[in-house]
Amino acid sequence: MKVLVTGGAGYIGSHVVRQLGEAGHDIVVFDNLSTGYRWAVTAGELVVGDLADEAAIDRLFSEHRFEAVLHFAANIVVPESVANPLKYYSNNTRNTLNLLKAVERYQVPYMVFSSTAAVYGMPEQQVLTEDLPLAPINPYGASKMMSERMIMDLAAASSLNYVILRYFNVAGANPDGLLGQATPEATHLIKVASECVTGQREGMSVFGTDYDTRDGTCIRDYIHVEDLAKAHVMALDHMANGGDSKVLNCGYGRGFTVREVIDVVKRVSGVDFPVTETDRRAGDPAALMADNTLIRDTLGWAPDYDDLETIVRTALAWEAIWQKKKASGEH
Numbered sequence: 001m002k003v004l005v006t007g008g009a010g011y012i013g014s015h016v017v018r019q020l021g022e023a024g025h026d027i028v029v030f031d032n033l034s035t036g037y038r039w040a041v042t043a044g045e046l047v048v049g050d051l052a053d054e055a056a057i058d059r060l061f062s063e064h065r066f067e068a069v070l071h072f073a074a075n076i077v078v079p080e081s082v083a084n085p086l087k088y089y090s091n092n093t094r095n096t097l098n099l100l101k102a103v104e105r106y107q108v109p110y111m112v113f114s115s116t117a118a119v120y121g122m123p124e125q126q127v128l129t130e131d132l133p134l135a136p137i138n139p140y141g142a143s144k145m146m147s148e149r150m151i152m153d154l155a156a157a158s159s160l161n162y163v164i165l166r167y168f169n170v171a172g173a174n175p176d177g178l179l180g181q182a183t184p185e186a187t188h189l190i191k192v193a194s195e196c197v198t199g200q201r202e203g204m205s206v207f208g209t210d211y212d213t214r215d216g217t218c219i220r221d222y223i224h225v226e227d228l229a230k231a232h233v234m235a236l237d238h239m240a241n242g243g244d245s246k247v248l249n250c251g252y253g254r255g256f257t258v259r260e261v262i263d264v265v266k267r268v269s270g271v272d273f274p275v276t277e278t279d280r281r282a283g284d285p286a287a288l289m290a291d292n293t294l295i296r297d298t299l300g301w302a303p304d305y306d307d308l309e310t311i312v313r314t315a316l317a318w319e320a321i322w323q324k325k326k327a328s329g330e331h
């Protein structure tokens with residue numbers, strides 16, 4: 001298939017681009033390189049441009065006859081979205097609208113969208129199914145919920161088919177060390193802990209130890225980026241084979257506490273680093289895990305890396321490579 005990948009130079013998009021290339025797809029990446037990197041695009045062609053630029057989007061769609069659009073481009077930092085909500089509604093919601101106008105105008109048949117567990121907000125249950133009411137508690141989650149809705153409404157009014165993937169906590173890196181999370185000023189737990197191991201940070205905080213969980217810290221469902229990437233390739237196959245539009249959770253259905261994750265990082269790396277216990281971070285639910293029955297049944301997806309140690313090992317290996325790359329000015 002001829003596919004457009006917005007945000008394909010970013011962390012998750014770059015892993016997906018690589019797998020799409022291996023599956024034989026013809027790829028165009030559209031990315032403004034705000035948090036992505038040229039080196040991360042290892043298959044297809046990179047067009048540098050911004051989704052705010054409707055003329056650039058139109059040019060892109062008129063030059064290529066895309067059969068599918070995979071839409072990753074977004075801003076993703078929850079606390080930043082609280083401080084600067086309009087940045088998120090502009091880049092995540094309005095720019096998705098810009099993209100959808102071209103999808104409609106050029107009658108693109110298939111779309112895969114990067115959504116998030118943040119659309120569920122603070123649910124009462126810990127294991128989440130896709131049919132729960134959406135109640136995001138921050139602008140990031142709200143911006144994604146609105147994008148989901150626009151895609152569904154356009155699909156209802158046209159021949160567009162979509163797969164919306166709601167990612168839980170994405171971590172790890174391609175095991176061969178070619179790709180990984182290079183996001184500047186990352187806030188994600190495993191990335192932060194990995195930066196402590198390489199000495200980029202002197203230590204880290206555990207945000208809250210009084211949650212109603214097995215050790216008082218939050219539980220999250222960490223999914224390896226390669227397993228997540230595979231779901232995108234399978235989502236395209238599903239639609240190409242006549243499958244219906246779907247909203248699917250992406251997670252393993254089990255979780256680890258913050259303390260458990262930090263312990264694994266320390267054990268696997270053999271490096272001890274200071275950890276301070278601080279107050280809760282605003283807006284963190286105690287536990288979030290994916291019910292993944294639907295993605296297993298719909299796509300036939302099953303994980304290959306469902307092991308926290310493997311996730312951490314690949315994240316740490318990448319972190320060491322990335323720090324060397326940065327130091328040598330190679331990136």
Ligand SMILES: NC(=O)c1ccc[n+]([C@@H]2O[C@H](COP(=O)([O-])OP(=O)(O)OC[C@H]3O[C@@H](n4cnc5c(N)ncnc54)[C@H](O)[C@@H]3O)[C@@H](O)[C@H]2O)c1
Pocket residue numbers: 006007008009010011012013030031032033034035036037049050051052071072073074075076091095114115116117167168169170171183188
């Ligand atoms: N990382 C996670 O844990 C996680 C969890 C849930 C959902 N997601 C979603 O997955 C997607 C990818 O996230 P990521 O972790 O790879 O982040 P990332 O920051 O590494 O990737 C985002 C990419 O989009 C590009 N981009 C941003 N705005 C753009 C614009 N206006 N025009 C063109 N390109 C633009 C950036 O340069 C970058 O390459 C996002 O939509 C995010 O909301 C991520």
Ligand SMILES: O=c1ccn([C@@H]2O[C@H](COP(=O)(O)OP(=O)(O)O[C@H]3O[C@H](CO)[C@H](O)[C@H](O)[C@H]3O)[C@@H](O)[C@H]2O)c(=O)[nH]1
Pocket residue numbers: 076078116117118167168169170187188189190192204205206207208218219220258281284288
């Ligand atoms: O330095 C840190 C970083 C994180 N945490 C804790 O670790 C857990 C995981 O935090 P992350 O920031 O890694 O991830 P979140 O669960 O907050 O959110 C992530 O996953 C969500 C989906 O579940 C959204 O997609 C969101 O974009 C993405 O950042 C939370 O309890 C957080 O409080 C710490 O204790 N210390």
